[in-house]
Amino acid sequence: MxxxxxxxxxxxxxxxxxxxxxxxxxxLFSFGNxxxxxxxKEFETGFSTIFNQGFNLxxxxxxxxxxxxxxxxxxxxxxxxxxxxxxxxxxxxxxTPRTDQSFGFFASGKKSIDSTQNFKGSFGxxxxxxxxxxxxxxxxxxxxxxxxxxxxxxxxxRINGILINAQYAINISDKxxxxxxxxxTVDEGLKTVSPRPTSEHRDIHGKLGIGYxxxxxxxxxxxxxxxxxxxxxxxxxDEGSLTQETIIxxxxxxxxxxxxxxxxxxxxxxxxxxxxxxTFAYNNSDDFRLAGFFNxxxxxxxxxxxxxxxxxxxxxxxxxxxxxxxxxxxFSKDIIxxxxxxxxxxxxxxxxxxxxxxxxxxxxxxxxxxxxxxQIISKDISAGLExxxxxxxxxxxxHYSVVYSSIQFxxxxxxxxINYNWSEDVSSLFSYGVTIRANQKYELNxxxxxxxxxxxxxxxxxxxxxxxxxxxxxxxxxxxxxWNSDKIxxxxxxxxxxxxxxxxxxNTHRSEFDFIxxxxxxxx
Amino acid sequence: xxxxxxxxxxxxxxxxxxxxVLSFNCSDILGTDPKPEKTEREIEFQITLKDNxxxxxxxxxxxxxxxxxxxxxxxxxxxxxxxxxxSNGVIKIKGIISDKYIITAxxxxxxxxxxxxxxxxxxxxxxxxxxxxxxxxxxASPANIDLEMDMVVGxxxxxxxxxxxxxxxxxxxxxxxxxxxxxxxSDSVLYLDKMMIAxxxxxxxxxxxxxxxxxxxxxxxxxxxxxxGKDYPIQPGQFVLCAEDAIDHRMNAPNSVDLSHADFEFYxxxxxxxxxxxxxxxxxxxxxxxxxxxxxxxxxxLILSNFSADSLLPFDxxxxxxxxxxxxxxxxxxxxxxLDKKILNEGIDAGSTGGIQFYTGKSMERILISDSNRKILKxxxxxxxxxxxxxxxxxxxxx
Numbered sequence: 001m002x003x004x005x006x007x008x009x010x011x012x013x014x015x016x017x018x019x020x021x022x023x024x025x026x027x028l029f030s031f032g033n034x035x036x037x038x039x040x041k042e043f044e045t046g047f048s049t050i051f052n053q054g055f056n057l058x059x060x061x062x063x064x065x066x067x068x069x070x071x072x073x074x075x076x077x078x079x080x081x082x083x084x085x086x087x088x089x090x091x092x093x094x095x096t097p098r099t100d101q102s103f104g105f106f107a108s109g110k111k112s113i114d115s116t117q118n119f120k121g122s123f124g125x126x127x128x129x130x131x132x133x134x135x136x137x138x139x140x141x142x143x144x145x146x147x148x149x150x151x152x153x154x155x156x157x158r159i160n161g162i163l164i165n166a167q168y169a170i171n172i173s174d175k176x177x178x179x180x181x182x183x184x185t186v187d188e189g190l191k192t193v194s195p196r197p198t199s200e201h202r203d204i205h206g207k208l209g210i211g212y213x214x215x216x217x218x219x220x221x222x223x224x225x226x227x228x229x230x231x232x233x234x235x236x237x238d239e240g241s242l243t244q245e246t247i248i249x250x251x252x253x254x255x256x257x258x259x260x261x262x263x264x265x266x267x268x269x270x271x272x273x274x275x276x277x278x279t280f281a282y283n284n285s286d287d288f289r290l291a292g293f294f295n296x297x298x299x300x301x302x303x304x305x306x307x308x309x310x311x312x313x314x315x316x317x318x319x320x321x322x323x324x325x326x327x328x329x330x331f332s333k334d335i336i337x338x339x340x341x342x343x344x345x346x347x348x349x350x351x352x353x354x355x356x357x358x359x360x361x362x363x364x365x366x367x368x369x370x371x372x373x374x375q376i377i378s379k380d381i382s383a384g385l386e387x388x389x390x391x392x393x394x395x396x397x398x399h400y401s402v403v404y405s406s407i408q409f410x411x412x413x414x415x416x417x418i419n420y421n422w423s424e425d426v427s428s429l430f431s432y433g434v435t436i437r438a439n440q441k442y443e444l445n446x447x448x449x450x451x452x453x454x455x456x457x458x459x460x461x462x463x464x465x466x467x468x469x470x471x472x473x474x475x476x477x478x479x480x481x482x483w484n485s486d487k488i489x490x491x492x493x494x495x496x497x498x499x500x501x502x503x504x505x506x507n508t509h510r511s512e513f514d515f516i517x518x519x520x521x522x523x524x
Numbered sequence: 525x526x527x528x529x530x531x532x533x534x535x536x537x538x539x540x541x542x543x544x545v546l547s548f549n550c551s552d553i554l555g556t557d558p559k560p561e562k563t564e565r566e567i568e569f570q571i572t573l574k575d576n577x578x579x580x581x582x583x584x585x586x587x588x589x590x591x592x593x594x595x596x597x598x599x600x601x602x603x604x605x606x607x608x609x610x611s612n613g614v615i616k617i618k619g620i621i622s623d624k625y626i627i628t629a630x631x632x633x634x635x636x637x638x639x640x641x642x643x644x645x646x647x648x649x650x651x652x653x654x655x656x657x658x659x660x661x662x663x664a665s666p667a668n669i670d671l672e673m674d675m676v677v678g679x680x681x682x683x684x685x686x687x688x689x690x691x692x693x694x695x696x697x698x699x700x701x702x703x704x705x706x707x708x709x710s711d712s713v714l715y716l717d718k719m720m721i722a723x724x725x726x727x728x729x730x731x732x733x734x735x736x737x738x739x740x741x742x743x744x745x746x747x748x749x750x751x752x753g754k755d756y757p758i759q760p761g762q763f764v765l766c767a768e769d770a771i772d773h774r775m776n777a778p779n780s781v782d783l784s785h786a787d788f789e790f791y792x793x794x795x796x797x798x799x800x801x802x803x804x805x806x807x808x809x810x811x812x813x814x815x816x817x818x819x820x821x822x823x824x825x826l827i828l829s830n831f832s833a834d835s836l837l838p839f840d841x842x843x844x845x846x847x848x849x850x851x852x853x854x855x856x857x858x859x860x861x862x863l864d865k866k867i868l869n870e871g872i873d874a875g876s877t878g879g880i881q882f883y884t885g886k887s888m889e890r891i892l893i894s895d896s897n898r899k900i901l902k903x904x905x906x907x908x909x910x911x912x913x914x915x916x917x918x919x920x921x922x923x
Contacts, residue, residue: 263858354662355622400565
């Protein structure tokens with residue numbers, strides 16, 4: 001019961017909280033001195049072609065070729081960054097947790113070792129919290145790999161880990177450069193409800209890049225990726241719930257999981273991936289930039305169960321090709337345009353190793369085209385519009401569960417933004433975006449005699465994909481120069497998505513909130 | 525200058541090579557893990573039943589077993605398929621997953637047929653698949669399989685009808701209420717005197733087991749019923765309850781069972797065991813460890829035999845019981861799908877029941893197939909298909 005006193009206290013508390021937020025914003029906006037603003041470089045803005053995204057248009061930022069890790073002395077910095085993300089709501093796939101939170105804290109920096117060598121690195125902690133997560137306990141649950149493990153309970157899981165990244169590039173000659181990028185991640189997961197399974201992951205990703213300048217305008221590059229991931233999921237006797245029955249579910253497709261009434265199980269998952277690619281960048285002047293990449297590779301995942309006598313229970317392989325092309329053009333000093341195109345094709349299949357038979361096939365492709373226009377209205381104000389279309393197609397043949405689906409949809413989006421320089425030290429970018437998914441074609445065929453595991457639950461994994469929706473998003477990105485040459489950047493994004501005329505997801509929605517704050521110290 | 529040109533050419537050649545390589549699929553080039561050619565559920569399997577007894581040859585001029593009833597049960601999913609062989613002794617099935625299937629093929633020989641074969645109207649003769657009880661049906665391997673069938677006369681008159689081993693819910697680690705129940709499946713009075721109940725030996729730490737011993741059960745826990753010959757009759761359709769401790773366990777564990785009315789009690793007189801003086805005690809022949817008769821809570825195997833305790837053969841620290849003396853044997857496992865981890869010979873029990881966790885109060889009971897004049901319980905010598913899991917034990921009766 002809320003008493004008048006409590007209401008007043010509550011109101012006062014709210015006022016106090018509001019005051020603190022206002023103070024913090026004013027504090028951020030008011031400090032600083034005269035330093036050249038880098039305009040959100042290497043920072044999230046929500047835009048991909050305008051608002052200085054063209055500034056990053058080279059084979060390092062678009063193509064991820066580490067050979068092009070190159071920066072001026074002005075760009076050297078050390079930074080502390082905090083990332084908070086929250087996604088929650090019932091408009092989701094069944095396998096998605098109702099609430100998905102992630103927190104990351106990173107310390108990073110980049111520095112030129114000498115005139116030919118550059119280094120960039122980061123060290124971070126991350127925490128993933130998945131609340132109201134039904135059954136599943138596989139970290140990377142949404143890769144279309146059908147071999148998933150879980151148990152009959154629903155609840156929260158958390159995954160804590162550390163992430164280390166190191167990048168190094170060297171200019172071997174005037175024309176030739178080479179670089180390497182290494183990512184190393186380890187984490188541990190725990191489901192906080194009985195039977196309390198645990199997980200351990202170790203991921204390594206390495207990328208080698210070579211860049212060659214044909215002439216002053218055109219450069220070409222090659223990349224080679226190697227990925228190695230290990231996962232171990234352990235179900236052990238939960239001493240706190242000795243007499244509670246554990247029901248382990250091993251999915252091999254959308255339906256017909258192996259239902260095992262046992263307390264102890266260990267799953268090992270080994271993933272290897274290889275990819276190679278070509279990158280290029282063209283820059284004939286400061287007015288026009290073009291970059292592109294072609295990347296092709298595969299990942300294969302082998303799953304074994306049983307700690308004492310591991311036996312193969314699943315094999316998943318995913319071949320992919322991705323192509324990207326991005327251009328930025330300054331028509332005048334006040335008009336900037338950008339164009340981005342991406343193509344992705346993935347063909348995956350799964351087999352049951354003891355039988356060497358095909359269980360599952362998935363073919364998908366997507367085309368994504370984004371065009372942007374930015375007008376510099378005055379010294380302090382610029383406005384931009386970005387619009388795009390994505391064409392998506394996915395076909396799944398789950399031979400094991402006798403579930404077949406195919407879907408095609410178009411997704412349209414538009415986004416407007418205004419960047420305002422409050423002073424030479426403070427700038428903010430406000431934006432609003434809308435995304436509409438419209439269904440083009442959808443087919444779902446499944447065995448009517450399938451189990452309740454599908455009909456009541458996992459059918460929503462497929463229905464979700466075919467559901468048309470409307471999404472609104474609002475974001476604020478700001479950069480504040482403080483003290484001599486340090487700066488604070490922050491990005492707030494809120495979006496909410498609702499299905500359009502969906503019987504299955506009636507009166508549902510899902511909202512996302514992202515907050516990133518970074519403090520950068522210039523390296524002198 | 526010359527060097528620069530050469531290097532440039534080298535770069536250009538390298539790019540040309542890489543581009544040509546990228547125009548193919550990476551994994552195709554590496555040649556690893558080809559996509560399987562066979563797709564799940566698309567293959568039609570054909571199983572041909574062949575008679576080793578000569579009956580079919582005599583009756584129909586062919587060794588193919590026609591009109592046989594076949595039950596296929598998927599080991600991983602538990603889904604079962606009921607089929608009949610055609611006039612060529614063939615069953616065909618399509619749309620099933622690749623798995624190990626527990627197969628039970630039965631051809632009842634009718635008295636008219638036996639009259640033609642043997643000149644007498646013998647009943648209770650059937651052809652069964654004694655040798656192959658588990659079939660691996662795999663879409664990637666040959667779809668035509670032969671299954672041999674042999675003659676069997678009658679079935680086991682005495683069978684194990686229920687095993688309760690896991691302990692009750694909600695009473696901590698209470699496990700003294702275990703029991704095994706024996707049932708008279710025949711239509712005549714039998715006697716339990718000197719019948720043997722033994723626990724099949726395995727060492728879970730080392731993985732040692734004697735499943736593949738061609739002749740003997742190995743045991744380190746052997747008990748026999750008391751009596752000298754006809755002291756303890758068991759009526760047709762009667763259940764006989766043999767309790768670890770014949771007391772009302774509900775006094776100690778509210779969710780447990782009343783075993784104070786048990787027919788027999790396992791009392792270990794060299795240990796601080798409970799003895800209900802009203803209930804006849806089973807006689808311990810050999811059990812060196814433990815303070816009581818103790819069967820595994822989640823995993824184990826029991827046999828019922830009429831072998832004479834005086835004839836037991838020693839082997840290492842175990843005793844041997846010949847397969848031919850075994851009336852019935854039942855294996856249960858924490859994960860009954862792991863048939864490769866079985867400890868009891870497939871000739872006695874082709875499968876495994878179980879899947880019950882400690883302290884859940886669940887029990888394993890044989891499936892009832894007829895209850896018209898007297899109860900007939902399923903006995904295909906395959907616990908995977910003969911037993912079901914019941915949520916509460918039913919000592920001395922059918923649930």
